[in-house]
Amino acid sequence: MNQKEKDMTHFPSKRSEKLEKYVIDELLKHSRYIFIQRVSRVQYGYCTHCNSRFRTSGDLKHNGKSECPNCKSDCRVKNHGMSRKYLRDHGTVVFYEKSQVNPDSAIIAQVFRVYRDYSGDYTKVQTEYVIVAKYLFESGNPGRATMYERWGGWQKANSVHSIESYPHCPIESIKEAVTGTPFYYSTWDQHEQPQRDYVKFFALYSKYPVIEILTKLGFKYFVGAKLFDGKTYSCINWRAKQLHDVLRLSKQDFQLVHKEQKLNPMQLRLFQLSRKDSAPPTIQEIQNFFTDSVGDVMNELNVVLKYSTLRKAMNYMQKQVQICDTYKTYFGLLIAWRDYIRDCETLEMDLSHSLILFPKNLHEEHQRTMKLVKTTSDERSRAKMLKRAETLQKYKFEDQEFVVIPAETTEELIEEGKRLEHCVARYADRHAEGKTTILFVRRKNNPNSPYYTIELQKNAIKQARGFKNASMTPDVQKFVQQFENTKLKRKRKEVAAI
Numbered sequence: 393m394n395q396k397e398k399d400m401t402h403f404p405s406k407r408s409e410k411l412e413k414y415v416i417d418e419l420l421k422h423s424r425y426i427f428i429q430r431v432s433r434v435q436y437g438y439c440t441h442c443n444s445r446f447r448t449s450g451d452l453k454h455n456g457k458s459e460c461p462n463c464k465s466d467c468r469v470k471n472h473g474m475s476r477k478y479l480r481d482h483g484t485v486v487f488y489e490k491s492q493v494n495p496d497s498a499i500i501a502q503v504f505r506v507y508r509d510y511s512g513d514y515t516k517v518q519t520e521y522v523i524v525a526k527y528l529f530e531s532g533n534p535g536r537a538t539m540y541e542r543w544g545g546w547q548k549a550n551s552v553h554s555i556e557s558y559p560h561c562p563i564e565s566i567k568e569a570v571t572g573t574p575f576y577y578s579t580w581d582q583h584e585q586p587q588r589d590y591v592k593f594f595a596l597y598s599k600y601p602v603i604e605i606l607t608k609l610g611f612k613y614f615v616g617a618k619l620f621d622g623k624t625y626s627c628i629n630w631r632a633k634q635l636h637d638v639l640r641l642s643k644q645d646f647q648l649v650h651k652e653q654k655l656n657p658m659q660l661r662l663f664q665l666s667r668k669d670s671a672p673p674t675i676q677e678i679q680n681f682f683t684d685s686v687g688d689v690m691n692e693l694n695v696v697l698k699y700s701t702l703r704k705a706m707n708y709m710q711k712q713v714q715i716c717d718t719y720k721t722y723f724g725l726l727i728a729w730r731d732y733i734r735d736c737e738t739l740e741m742d743l744s745h746s747l748i749l750f751p752k753n754l755h756e757e758h759q760r761t762m763k764l765v766k767t768t769s770d771e772r773s774r775a776k777m778l779k780r781a782e783t784l785q786k787y788k789f790e791d792q793e794f795v796v797i798p799a800e801t802t803e804e805l806i807e808e809g810k811r812l813e814h815c816v817a818r819y820a821d822r823h824a825e826g827k828t829t830i831l832f833v834r835r836k837n838n839p840n841s842p843y844y845t846i847e848l849q850k851n852a853i854k855q856a857r858g859f860k861n862a863s864m865t866p867d868v869q870k871f872v873q874q875f876e877n878t879k880l881k882r883k884r885k886e887v888a889a890i
């Protein structure tokens with residue numbers, strides 16, 4: 393038996409009566425109709441819920457509401473003679489049960505799409521059930537969570553997920569399924585579920601049974617964050633067995649954190665990260681410093697803490713905010729500090745040096761590094777342009793009247809665009825990177841003055857533009873033709889020869 397066949401043995405072959413009851417009484421409760429028909433002036437009704445025929449009071453109206461005198465259902469009234477082509481009700485339900493194989497340790501859930509179709513004979517309508525997904529949750533340490541979806545046959549899904557955003561799921565079915573299994577203690581009913589089917593929760597629990605203790609000890613936040621893509625700040629080691637290991641702390645530190653109970657996730661993370669420092673801050677110091685009003689600064693702090701201890705960073709932040717008018721908050725300060733550190737990295741400055749990592753006046757020093765970074769990057773692009781120009785010397789060409797020369801600097805390209813009033817300057821980066829090639833056509837008697845601009849791509853002329861995007865004059869066209877024949881066509885032959 394392969395894994396899929398084994399997994400399938402956990403599912404019951406028969407539909408549960410409780411499921412059917414839920415579908416009729418809750419999910420499709422709105423799907424109850426009284427069809428009315430007059431026979432020699434007397435109005436009769438037919439209830440689709442209890443399948444009884446009765447004489448009405450005589451005044452039921454099409455699309456009105458009425459109670460069935462037999463089963464007391466609230467029904468919608470429909471005319472016997474009206475078209476029922478589209479009269480079809482449906483719903484989706486996720487239904488939990490115990491595993492057929494390991495009822496003490498595994499639970500299953502199945503997603504049913506249910507229909508009632510009145511387009512045919514309304515006295516013979518049956519509720520139809522189609523199973524579209526199956527979940528198997530096996531407890532253990534770790535356990536296993538598997539989902540199968542119906543795509544032709546049953547296909548294993550990559551991850552356990554809800555089949556729709558708001559499926560119906562009778563909570564009673566979960567309660568019954570988990571009773572007598574480890575899932576009973578999983579704290580499933582303590583976590584708000586955006587999706588009402590709990591499948592993501594049980595999948596997480598199967599994988600990481602530790603979420604039970606985490607929840608019970610007041611760290612419920614992390615379970616919710618893990619389930620629904622919130623921030624866990626990497627606080628939790630989900631696979632650890634011992635609780636203090638789960639919280640990445642020593643036993644003593646875990647006791648402290650547990651006693652306090654008031655740390656928010658970021659504070660907890662900072663506490664964890666600073667434990668091995670010399671003179672680490674206490675829980676109270678972290679709480680008093682990184683209050684809620686400081687905001688979420690974890691990303692910025694992560695950059696800082698690559699080089700500094702938390703204690704030193706806190707001291708520095710405190711001083712800078714006092715001496716500098718620019719940064720009114722720790723948040724603003726940290727963003728600037730992070731940017732400054734990144735500048736230093738770019739400039740390959742030695743951040744292990746405390747005068748560099750903790751500049752006396754962060755604002756001033758940051759202004760300086762920003763300028764340096766910009767100059768450096770300008771220098772780099774200038775070098776790139778020149779290197780490119782070197783490889784383009786082969787395109788130099790002239791006759792009696794005109795010359796072709798390659799662009800050598802960004803400034804030249806900008807000037808060319810300005811004087812000819814076209815947009816060649818926009819091609820500067822692509823030119824520097826070799827994605828396109830810009831050449832200038834100049835008059836021999838006035839070689840510094842822009843005249844026509846050529847763009848080459850794949851060794852062929854893509855465009856040639858003059859003043860305000862003018863096309864070539866016959867003279868220029870003749871020259872460019874010659875250039876093409878001499879420099880481009882020959883080269884193509886060379887390429888072909890290779």
Ligand SMILES: [Zn+2]
Binds near residue numbers: 442463464465
């Ligand atoms: Zn009835």
